[in-house]
Amino acid sequence: MRMTNQKQTYHHGDLRNALLQAAWKIVEKEGLDKLSLRGVARETGVSQAAPYAHFKDKSSLLVEVAASGFTALKILLETQLKECDRSKDHREMLDKLGVIYVQFALDNRAVFRLMFSDVISDFPKSENYEIAAAAAFSCLERAILRITPQPFATFSAWSTVHGLASLIVDNRLEISGDVETYVREVTKFLKFD
Amino acid sequence: MRMTNQKQTYHHGDLRNALLQAAWKIVEKEGLDKLSLRGVARETGVSQAAPYAHFKDKSSLLVEVAASGFTALKILLETQLKECDRSKDHREMLDKLGVIYVQFALDNRAVFRLMFSDVISDFPKSENYEIAAAAAFSCLERAILRITPQPFATFSAWSTVHGLASLIVDNRLEISGDVETYVREVTKFLKFD
DNA sequence: TTTGCAATCTTAACAGTGTAAAGTTATAAT
DNA sequence: ATTATAACTTTACACTGTTAAGATTGCAAA
Numbered sequence: 001m002r003m004t005n006q007k008q009t010y011h012h013g014d015l016r017n018a019l020l021q022a023a024w025k026i027v028e029k030e031g032l033d034k035l036s037l038r039g040v041a042r043e044t045g046v047s048q049a050a051p052y053a054h055f056k057d058k059s060s061l062l063v064e065v066a067a068s069g070f071t072a073l074k075i076l077l078e079t080q081l082k083e084c085d086r087s088k089d090h091r092e093m094l095d096k097l098g099v100i101y102v103q104f105a106l107d108n109r110a111v112f113r114l115m116f117s118d119v120i121s122d123f124p125k126s127e128n129y130e131i132a133a134a135a136a137f138s139c140l141e142r143a144i145l146r147i148t149p150q151p152f153a154t155f156s157a158w159s160t161v162h163g164l165a166s167l168i169v170d171n172r173l174e175i176s177g178d179v180e181t182y183v184r185e186v187t188k189f190l191k192f193d
Numbered sequence: 194m195r196m197t198n199q200k201q202t203y204h205h206g207d208l209r210n211a212l213l214q215a216a217w218k219i220v221e222k223e224g225l226d227k228l229s230l231r232g233v234a235r236e237t238g239v240s241q242a243a244p245y246a247h248f249k250d251k252s253s254l255l256v257e258v259a260a261s262g263f264t265a266l267k268i269l270l271e272t273q274l275k276e277c278d279r280s281k282d283h284r285e286m287l288d289k290l291g292v293i294y295v296q297f298a299l300d301n302r303a304v305f306r307l308m309f310s311d312v313i314s315d316f317p318k319s320e321n322y323e324i325a326a327a328a329a330f331s332c333l334e335r336a337i338l339r340i341t342p343q344p345f346a347t348f349s350a351w352s353t354v355h356g357l358a359s360l361i362v363d364n365r366l367e368i369s370g371d372v373e374t375y376v377r378e379v380t381k382f383l384k385f386d
Numbered sequence: 387t388t389t390g391c392a393a394t395c396t397t398a399a400c401a402g403t404g405t406a407a408a409g410t411t412a413t414a415a416t
Numbered sequence: 417a418t419t420a421t422a423a424c425t426t427t428a429c430a431c432t433g434t435t436a437a438g439a440t441t442g443c444a445a446a
Contacts, residue, residue: 037403048426049424049426050423050424052406053424151378163358170310185345189345202440241397243394246394251433393441398435400436405428408425408428
């Protein structure tokens with residue numbers, strides 16, 4: 001088992017993760033449509049067929065990248081959630097989570113798109129993906145539940161924040177000024193009482 | 194100039210539109226990732242290189258499909274907008290537009306995704322696309338302006354409805370029951386007073 | 387009407403892709 | 417040390433987007 005970056009032996013040692021990292025990097029730099037499995041292999045310094053020892057096919061690789069995206073987002077949300085744990089201003093907490101959500105989308109445009117892409121949404125999926133996605137969603141849910149128990153409140157908040165993030169990422173909404181004020185302006189119309 | 198469906202002459206007569214229709218059909222039936230330019234040509238009964246007489250490349254074709262998607266959506270929204278013109282219940286009108294938006298997304302999943310896809314969002318675009326997209330957006334805007342002049346109200350409503358549509362289309366939100374009640378439940382937390 | 391020309395289409399070719407099959411090498415278990 | 421298995425490479429195939437060169441057509445000017 002070898003953990004070096006450079007390939008020095010026939011067996012890579014940590015190829016699975018190396019491929020995931022390379023894929024993330026390429027997606028962010030070149031875009032999803034420019035990402036090829038062969039390119040990922042090339043970037044990692046292995047042969048074109050090497051990925052198939054670790055992933056069933058290209059989609060499976062991308063699903064795992066998306067899953068790690070959800071995990072990254074979840075960590076950000078959960079950190080904020082803990083910071084605010086003793087605060088009584090639950091609404092302020094929710095807004096902060098919204099800002100984090102949108103900021104994550106902007107900082108990781110291509111991966112964010114991938115996370116909800118049809119490459120993934122249209123079925124195979126994976127346990128990892130479902131767990132990671134649910135975990136991220138649950139952060140929002142917990143924050144909402146401190147404000148109101150109304151059943152659709154979570155979906156409503158998620159929809160608003162997700163829609164805003166999507167529209168910005170997809171260039172349908174030009175954003176001038178910083179993200180935070182923008183998110184606050186948009187979410188201020190959400191009222192749960 | 195010939196308008197028949199079957200190809201009978203060397204010149205097709207209306208190939209541009211035929212290609213757009215075929216592309217729409219294939220996208221909806223097989224998904225965006227399964228759509229190939231060659232496949233579109235095949236479906237239209239024309240050679241693989243024929244599309245290049247009408248479109249610069251594959252992306253340009255898809256951009257036009259997306260544009261026609263926005264146009265279709267705009268027509269639906271505008272029809273509803275006119276029907277409600279004499280109504281005084283502006284909020285009810287807005288809700289109806291929201292239902293139409295989400296219903297359109299569900300009825301045309303793949304095209305809806307295409308409309309906001311990175312294939313398009315990441316730059317080339319086209320005049321057609323921008324005009325059609327702006328026209329659809331403007332329907333929402335007009336409806337909102339009858340409720341409130343607050344600057345971010347439109348973005349807020351659009352974000353919510355678009356987010357809801359996206360999450361459903363991308364299978365992140367399972368929908369049980371009919372769309373209408375679902376949309377109303379989610380949007381009822383939007384309050385503009 | 388004839389001629390020429392531009393638009394529309396076809397065929398052929400190239401590089402790049404995803405992926406399966408078969409062979410090679412390293413590691414772990416005996 | 418031997419062997420089995422997992423991790424890798426090489427090779428090959430069908431398919432893709434796109435370009436170039438040639439064929440066919442309708443139309444406008446002569």
